Amino acid sequence: MTDTPEKLDYSKTLYLPETEFPMRAGLPQKEPEMAKKWKEMGLYKRLRASAAGREKFVLHDGPPYANGNIHIGHALNKVLKDVITRSFQMRGYDSNYVPGWDCHGLPIEWKIEEAYRAKGKDKNEVPINEFRQECRDFAQGWINVQAEEFRRLGIEGDFDNPYTTMAFHSEARIAGELLKIAMSGQLYRGSKPIMWSVVERTALAEAEVEYAEVESDTIWVKFPVVAIRREGFADQTVAIAEILKKQGEDVEPADVEAEFAELLTASVVIWTTTPWTIPGNRAISYSSRVEYGLYEVTAAANDFGPQPGEKLIFADKLATDAFAKAKLEFERLRQVSADELAAITCAHPLKDLGYTFDVPLLDGDHVTDDAGTGFVHTAPSHGREDFDAWMGHSKALEARGIDTKIPFPVDDAGFYTEDAPGFGPSAEGGAARVLDDNGKKGDANKRVIEALIAANNLFARGRIKHDYPHSWRSKKPVIFRNTPQWFVYMDKELGDGTTLRTRALSAIDQTRFVPAGGQNRLRAMIEQRPDWVLSRQRAWGVPICVFADAEGNVLKDEKVNARILEAFEKEGADAWFAEGAKERFLAGEHDGDKWQMVTDILDVWFDSGSTHTFTLEDRPDLKWPADVYLEGSDQHRGWFHSSLLESCATRGRAPYNAVITHGFTMAEDGRKMSKSLGNTVTPQDVMKESGADILRLWVMSTDYAEDQRLGKTIIQTNIDAYRKIRNTVRWMLGTLAHDHGDEIAYADLPELEKLMLHRLAELDQLVRKSYDEFDFKRIVRALSDFANVELSAFYFDIRKDTLYCEAPSSLKRRAALQVIRKLFDCLVLWFAPMMPFTTEEAWLSRDPSAESVHLEQFPVIPAEWQNEAVSEKWKKVRTVRRAVTGALEIERKEKRIGSSLEAAPVVHVGDAELLKALDGLDFAEICITSDIAVVAGEGPAEAFRLDDGTKVTVEPKLAEGTRCARSWRVTKDVGSDPDYPDVSARDAKALRELAALK
Incomplete structure (x- = not known):
């Protein structure tokens, strides 16, 4: 010894932790440098090369829209996807992530139009393909921005070769899918009430609509009874008399005719929150499950409406409230049976304006007595249920001589047409309007209500607040209007005993849903959905590239189709709009006067629903079907839905084996994030202030299947949790600075080390199972608790004396170092998919010669580490230890x-x-x-x-x-x-x- 004991600095003789891995993470500065390094080293290509030949695991990316910076929902979504692909990659799969973008559609077109309006430029004066190119350039600009923002989040994927729906090959494949459907007879032109944006002048799908509270006019309207059909009814007088007796009424069969005739003096009353749809009324729906009564007004205190002596028919449950609304006193005369209602014919309340047709009563399953009058105003031009009720009775109505043709009362600009007598272009004052170009209410409601008052057929009026559909793009109300569109049949037999609906329902049954409730949700939507409306009246997108005659028949010629697809592959969908396109595609083989080009654009959900074709099928580095689709729960009616229908229509099954859904991110107080409330949290701000790994840890810690919350307090909670994990890793790194890589046989390890290896074996099972089940919060909780409770507060605490003080030859010390080496490897590798930046920093700190932690595999745990006997023994040991530490804590206090x-x-x-x-x-x-x-x-x-x-x-x-x-x-x-x-x-x-x- 060169030093005397008096001069020896004992701190220099201890194996204290030594590491350059800092306590302060500095993630906002380090992460961009690391992301840049990954890009420069070609990490994505190295991952692909390292996984060559392995079984593929494919998560197909649902395409975000190329319009604006990413928001917190994007971050949640992409982090979940990244963790899944990374975790499978590190468990022996070739797990390739190909990002994609949805590029067509109205939001981008709207942005270009806004720029035109700002410059006083008219879109209609610009050649369509010039306009489309501006849309394309706009989308590409935002793809570039979003790609960098996703990379900043630590997302690893093929960003150099993503898929986009506007790529020429993609447009050709989308068109090809449409043509497959058309050639199989599933595409048809029809006229149905659909959601229509007056502001945007286009049809909308349910997935393009959101609901917001509005205040609407509400009216109760009288439909006078004008006839009672006798067919098959007169013979029932005895039966009706018996029914009335059971109801407590003293009546004989001879009296029934008189009571029955009394209905001719009554009116059926309906209730609606859309007065402007009254010109479209063609029927009244009732329910045979609801009890109705005939009522007489006994006193009136109103400015208009029913007067004493008037007879009215209501659902019994709703009559009192309705009469109170109209300021009327009343008495109930008797019950009105379903048979009687079926026999009634009413007049339209605006008969004198030209609505001279009969208004029949129809039994409808959609009618309830929860609100209104128990009768549903049925305007098949303006509602799906109305349309279904009307068409469901069409044969019976036609047999009665009733014209079942559905009118077109409202045009694309929201004006009444001549199918709305008294309110159309020829009416005094010109055509009334439902909504104007800015989505504001027009004068339609006012004029209809005034006409009803003049006809003495308004029972009552009021105002009501309720949820109403709005376009999610313009945020303006939409209307339901009957208009010719292109549809895909849901219930047409497809030649193999199936329909698109039955195929889709069968596919849902064969799909794994996480959480499981998503299956019932999607099933209910498919069971109830109408035919799929494909057409949009816009310019930016893939056209419905078929030729049709005046009757809507589609030209079925594979040679024409081949020319179309060849042109799309080389020139994109712009080829359809190019000069001479019709002649080019028909090539003189068909009559150009008979066959016209359809110029409508495909629903963008058809675009995104077709992405499986030009990604999963066409890329050799992927496979079809995908193992997983993952999106927000709103995509049950969006991408999951359209992908299911498109794939079932063309391939008979879903393009996915599993569907995972996540909720939406709310503010910390549970309210929706809103700029006006100042409670928005952007991923850019979180990354700038705290780092992407903090944001990723929040995603991993939350129950993503439900709506989550995020704000400053929650971010700080995750920062604190991150620091504990980081400090555990840091201590291990510092301790392993003294590790020489000794390998001691398992049999020679002390029991405490065997206990830690047993815990690693248990955690390995939990981690792998939880990654399989996409239960990330369980992993974070288990590993965090292990690091904080079992390592820092137990194992490390116990072994610090051994590690710091014992001699280099100490078996116990070398065994502890060996186990800490295993602990470090396991924890860092298990956390790597979740916190890619921090784990990369830690891995390279341990071994600077390593390429990347993300090129590693999860550790292989030897079977001998599983040691239940040691585990059970140490549960007892820790029980006694807990008593000791409890006693000593009091002594310290x-x-x-x-x-x-x-x-x-x-x-x-x-x-x-x-x-x-x-x-x-x-x-x-x-x-x-x-x-x-x-x-x-x-x-x-x-x-x-x-x-x-x-x-x-x-x-x-x-x-x-x-x-x-x-x-x-x-x-x-x-x-x-x-x-x-x-x-x-x-x-x-x-x-x-x-x-x-x-």
């Missing part, structure tokens, strides 16, 4: 000791099993005391004991001896080695061994 090394407690164990578990252990080391005495039996009554009834009592006592100047343990052998008079014998031996190594 009372300042009777400074640290646990000053103590030498006496532990009384009254449980034979617990006592046996301690046999042969250095229990003082485990409790981090300088000494300890374990005795059998009950301890003194005043001794410390746990509240849970554990038969362990602890007498705190001070350790006897002298404090070791190196390890701080209090022992009786300090000074036993004359060369090191102020340290224990154990430490003196270590110092002598260290000196010999110099």
